[in-house]
Structure formats: C-alpha cells, structure tokens
Amino acid sequence: MVAILAADVAGYSRLMGSDEEGTLSHLKALRRTHVDPAITAHRGRIVKTTGDGMLVEFASAVDATRCAVKAQREMAERNADVPQGSRIEFRMGIHVGDIIIDDNDIFGDGVNIAARLEGIAEPGGVCISDDAYRQIRGKVDITFDDMGSQSLKNIAEPMRAWRSRIDTNSSTVESVRPTTETAPPLGLPDKPSIAVLPFQNMSGDPEQDYFADGMVEDIITALSQVKWFFVIARNSSFIYKGRPVNVKQVARDLGVRYVLEGSVRKAGGRVRITGQLIQAETGRHIWADRFDGELADVFNLQDQVTSSVVGAIEPSLREAEIARARCKPTERLDAYEWYLRALPHFYTLNRESLDKAIVLLGQAIAIDPHFALAKALAARCYAWRNPQGWATVPEEEKAIAVRLGREALQDGDHDPSVLWMVGFVMWQLRVDPEGALELYDRSLSLNANCAQALALRGWALATAGRLDEAVPALLQALRLSPFDPEAFFTMSALGCAYLMARRFDEAFKWTSRALRQRPTFAPALRFHAVCLVKLG
CATH class of the missing domain: 3.40.50.10610 (ABC-type transport auxiliary lipoprotein component)
Known part of the structure; x- marks a missing residue:
C-alpha cells in the first residue's frame, strides 16, 4: 500500500514540434532544479520516467501531495516570465492503493488510477483520488475542490476526485463565492x-x-x-x-x-x-x-x-440541427476585439465608462464599417446617455443613435442582439415605440432566453398599458438573470407596471428593490415618489 504520483508535461508534442532541442534542455533543467529535489526532500522514489513524464512512489499521501504542491508552485514561479507558448507545465495525479512490485517496476490498479487522474488534471494543477484526499485532509497547506464522481478510462467503477491549481501568491487557496446565502433557493426549471x-x-x-x-x-x-x-x-x-x-x-x-x-x-x-x-x-x-x-x-x-x-x-x-445563429459578427477579428474591449466599459453604466465604450466601438466600426453588433451597441450607449443628461449635444447624439441603429439593422437584422439593442434605442428615445416592440418580438423569436430583450419588451408593454403581458415577461427576465447588475432596470419596469395597475404596495416593493441596487436611477425615483404619495 503506497501513494503513487503520476506526472507528465501538458502539450509535450506541440512543444517538441516547435523546438525539440530547446524543450528537452528546458525539461532537464526543470527536473534538475525543481522536480527531482522536491521528490528527494519528500522521500519519494522515481520508479520510471518517460519522454515527458514520470511515475513516483511515496510512503504516504501527505508526502506525495506536499511534493506535488512544492514542485508545481516552483514551476509556476519560474514560468511567470516565460511566454505562454513556451512554458513547460506538469499535470499531476495522486492515488493511494495496492501495487505489485516486479523488477523495480510497479503495476496494478493503484498505478493505473494515478495515471488517469493525471490525465484529468489541469496544466500546473494536481488531481487526487478520494482515498488520497482522506489521508491528507487538514495536513497540507492547500485546498482541493470536489470534482465529484469521475468515469476514468479503463477503470471499472466511477471514482470521486479532487483537484487544485497552485496559487503562487499564497500558501493556501481559499474557497470564495459571492454572498447569496440570504437569497431563497431557486426552483429548477422543467427543462435543461x-x-x-x-x-x-x-x-x-x-x-x-x-x-x-x-x-x-x-x-x-x-x-x-x-x-x-x-x-x-x-x-x-x-x-x-x-x-x-x-x-x-x-x-x-x-x-x-x-x-x-x-x-x-x-x-x-x-x-x-x-x-x-x-x-x-x-x-x-x-x-x-x-x-x-x-x-x-x-x-x-x-x-x-x-x-x-x-x-x-x-x-x-x-x-437534430442545433437552432442557433451561424453567422459571425464580423469577418475581421481585429474589429471584434475592439468590440470585446468596449463591453466591460458599457456594463459599468456610468458617464465616463460609456464615453470609453463609444471610443472603442468607433475603432471597431472604422475597421469594419458593416459590423452591425458594434453599431448597435454604440447606438445603445448614446441612447442610454441621452435621458441621463450626460449627452453633450442631446439632439445631435439622438440623431447619431438613430442613424447607427438603422445602419445596424441593414447589416444585422438576423442577429437577436442587434434587434433588441436597436429596439431599445427606438423606444428609449421615443422615435418609434411600436417598432421597438416588433424588434423585441423578432429578437425573442431567435433567442427566447435573452433576459435583456424580455426586460425591455416588458417595460414597453407596461408603458403601452398591456400589463397582463408585461409582468410575466419582466419576471421571466429576472429569473433568467437573478444576480444581474442591470436588474434595477427590470425592477423599475415592474414598479411602473404595478403602478399603472394601481397596485401600489406591489409597485413600492419593486421600486424599493430597484433603488437599493441603483439609488440614482431617475425612473425608479419617480415611480417610488408616486408610490409614497399614493400610500400616504
């Protein structure tokens, strides 16, 4: 009964194909300076090596895991200044089990399982069996995440496994997640x-x-x-x-x-x-x-x-044929990268970030004048700025938004995102509210799970007095994106819908939630004020 560590180099064939002599020299140097000393320090025995990997035997799972962590951490530090395509990164798998010894070689399920665990480890990471995890729990300075039951190649029964990527900046890896404990559990939908x-x-x-x-x-x-x-x-x-x-x-x-x-x-x-x-x-x-x-x-x-x-x-x-859009947003990837750079600025939704997004989208459109998605997002930026009072020249920016939206439709009327973005422009700027509803409907016919299109359609229906249709659409938008930073927009729309239905208690609940998320959102403030008046 021993602990077995299996390791190999991720992407070894690619590295050898690009620079055979350099890869071999680099691998030997890393073994000499990092890997082999770690094995010796933790009382391991190298059973055998292959061109890109090795099999190592340890007396305990704790020694095997500490060795793997030390070697991977030192490798990560050394790789920090190496170009990504030239890095040598090991994947490591560890298992505790029975082995058969024959002529200094080892055989058996214990060896096979360690090798299969190494195969599902990430480059620079360590994957261990549940048997090994029970041996090391609370004894090593790293946290492993539960991978659940794994079906390993040529292993009869599924096995529970644990994994970790090594953090070079601290001795431990803490499990962190957003604070959502106070939220009630969400029911599972009746489809995948x-x-x-x-x-x-x-x-x-x-x-x-x-x-x-x-x-x-x-x-x-x-x-x-x-x-x-x-x-x-x-x-x-x-x-x-x-x-x-x-x-x-x-x-x-x-x-x-x-x-x-x-x-x-x-x-x-x-x-x-x-x-x-x-x-x-x-x-x-x-x-x-x-x-x-x-x-x-x-x-x-x-x-x-x-x-x-x-x-x-x-x-x-x-x-079956998968029902999804096949078209590329643009044939020019350089233009598309400018669009991607603009997205995080847009999602910040303040005056300075929208200014930056517009500049970046202008770069994309300059490269590809027919990039419909970039034009639609730029139009959305202008349409968002205008009612907030951020527009430098409101009427001129309104005209720019409408022009960009119409140009986007000419090149992208098959793209559901283009359709709902342009619909927002036409509705927000009061250019064509009825046409906006048609664009939302067309968008949802192509992408029924789009939270933004549902929210915008719900708000347009609410302002048109179609409350029976508006509320289900808005609630579905919130369900599709329960932690959306833009949820204040949907919540405000629900406040508007219930206000028009004269259900002031319900409207007050939603405007309060909207203002907790975005205290300066003007429509929510207006609806909230009306609710306060109506409720005395």
Whole structure:
C-alpha cells in the first residue's frame, strides 16, 4: 500500500514540434532544479520516467501531495516570465492503493488510477483520488475542490476526485463565492438549465481578459438560441469572475442543473478553448473537450463547443440541427476585439465608462464599417446617455443613435442582439415605440432566453398599458438573470407596471428593490415618489 504520483508535461508534442532541442534542455533543467529535489526532500522514489513524464512512489499521501504542491508552485514561479507558448507545465495525479512490485517496476490498479487522474488534471494543477484526499485532509497547506464522481478510462467503477491549481501568491487557496446565502433557493426549471461561468484567461496577460470574457458571451448567446434550454444570463454568471467556486453552490445560487466552465489560452495567432460540463447535483463531468485552431477560425471553435454541450445534455439532440445563429459578427477579428474591449466599459453604466465604450466601438466600426453588433451597441450607449443628461449635444447624439441603429439593422437584422439593442434605442428615445416592440418580438423569436430583450419588451408593454403581458415577461427576465447588475432596470419596469395597475404596495416593493441596487436611477425615483404619495 503506497501513494503513487503520476506526472507528465501538458502539450509535450506541440512543444517538441516547435523546438525539440530547446524543450528537452528546458525539461532537464526543470527536473534538475525543481522536480527531482522536491521528490528527494519528500522521500519519494522515481520508479520510471518517460519522454515527458514520470511515475513516483511515496510512503504516504501527505508526502506525495506536499511534493506535488512544492514542485508545481516552483514551476509556476519560474514560468511567470516565460511566454505562454513556451512554458513547460506538469499535470499531476495522486492515488493511494495496492501495487505489485516486479523488477523495480510497479503495476496494478493503484498505478493505473494515478495515471488517469493525471490525465484529468489541469496544466500546473494536481488531481487526487478520494482515498488520497482522506489521508491528507487538514495536513497540507492547500485546498482541493470536489470534482465529484469521475468515469476514468479503463477503470471499472466511477471514482470521486479532487483537484487544485497552485496559487503562487499564497500558501493556501481559499474557497470564495459571492454572498447569496440570504437569497431563497431557486426552483429548477422543467427543462435543461445551464450557467456558463467566466472562462479562465490562461494567456498570462491580464489584458487578454476581454478575449476570454467575449468568448463566454458568445457561447452564452449561442446556447440561448436553443429554445428548449434555460440559460442564465451573462451578468449573473459573471459575478463569479476571478473567484474559486464550488460548482454545487453555484448551481444552487443560480437555480440550474448544469454548469459549464473552461479556459481560453491565446498565444500568437492561435487559440485553445477547453471546456467541461458538470452535472451540479452529482459533480459528475458529463463532457470535457478542448479545441485548437487559428484565431481566424475562433467562431467555428465556439460552434463546436456549443454543439458538444447541447449533445451532452440531451443525447437525442445530437441527431437534430442545433437552432442557433451561424453567422459571425464580423469577418475581421481585429474589429471584434475592439468590440470585446468596449463591453466591460458599457456594463459599468456610468458617464465616463460609456464615453470609453463609444471610443472603442468607433475603432471597431472604422475597421469594419458593416459590423452591425458594434453599431448597435454604440447606438445603445448614446441612447442610454441621452435621458441621463450626460449627452453633450442631446439632439445631435439622438440623431447619431438613430442613424447607427438603422445602419445596424441593414447589416444585422438576423442577429437577436442587434434587434433588441436597436429596439431599445427606438423606444428609449421615443422615435418609434411600436417598432421597438416588433424588434423585441423578432429578437425573442431567435433567442427566447435573452433576459435583456424580455426586460425591455416588458417595460414597453407596461408603458403601452398591456400589463397582463408585461409582468410575466419582466419576471421571466429576472429569473433568467437573478444576480444581474442591470436588474434595477427590470425592477423599475415592474414598479411602473404595478403602478399603472394601481397596485401600489406591489409597485413600492419593486421600486424599493430597484433603488437599493441603483439609488440614482431617475425612473425608479419617480415611480417610488408616486408610490409614497399614493400610500400616504
């Protein structure tokens, strides 16, 4: 009975293909300075090595885990200044079990399981079996996250596994999640429900966060176009950005059955997307895959990810055509990157951030004059600024917003996001309220799970006096995005709807909630004041 550590180099074939001599020299140096000394210090024995990996025997799981953590932490520190495409990163798996010793080699299920656990570990990470976890719990300075039951290749029974990525900045990795304990648990929808968490930016460059975020937004949009899915909106799933999360808790917070997480690694002209779909209740990995390609093919890679996720949730869908938009938002990826850079500024929703978003979107439109999505978002920025009193020349900016919106429709009337954004412009600026409703309806016919389109449609219906239709649409928008930073807009619309129905207590509840989230939102203030008067 021993602890077995299996390790190999992630992406070894690619590294050898690009620089065989340099890779071998670098790997030998890392073994000599970091890996082998860690093994010796923790009383391990190297049983055998392969071209890119090794099998190591330890007397205890604690020694094996401490060795893995020390080696991975030192490797991460050394890699900090190495270009992403040239880094050597180990994946490590650890298991405790019986082995058979024969001529200084070791065999048996214990060895096979360690090797399979190494195969599902992340580059730079450690994956351990439940047997090993019980041995090390409370004895090592790192936290492992529960992966649930895993089906390992050529292993008869599924096994529970635990994983951790090494944090080079501290000795421990704490489990952190948003504070949502006070919120009541959300009921599960009666159809497949999914939340897509922010993908990790593995490029080693914080400036590339926008690329990973944009990738997730596109995947959420594509998934949402499958009408039989319930998809949590972007703004709610992104509250987990940059935080280690417990998948089961995320699913409870958002009221979903499935969680998709992954990473994006961008280096030079290539991109790698990895993703894994988890059944939250059991922690079981339903699907995991990776996609490599040129940046020019990034949208095709996103289509592959989306197709695989749909097929994993409902096997029968593999035979069906996936109902989602196939068109690329722009043929010029450089223009698209400017659009992605503008998104976080827009979501901040203050005067300075909208100014920055407009400048960045102008860069995208200058590169690709037919980039409908960029024009629609720019028009939305102007339409948001105008009623807030932030417009420098209100009438001129109103005209710019309308022009950009109409141009966006000429090039993108098949894009559900373009449709609802332009609808917002036409309704917010009171250019064509009836036409705005038609645009919302067209958008929802293409993407039934779009929280923004539902919220805007609900507000337009409320102001048109169609309250029986408005309230269900607004409540559904909140359900699709329960932690949305823009929820104050939807809550204000519910206040408006109940106010017009003369249900002042209900209206007061929603305007109060809206103002707790955004105390300066003028429409909510007006409705709230009326409620106070009507309630005495």
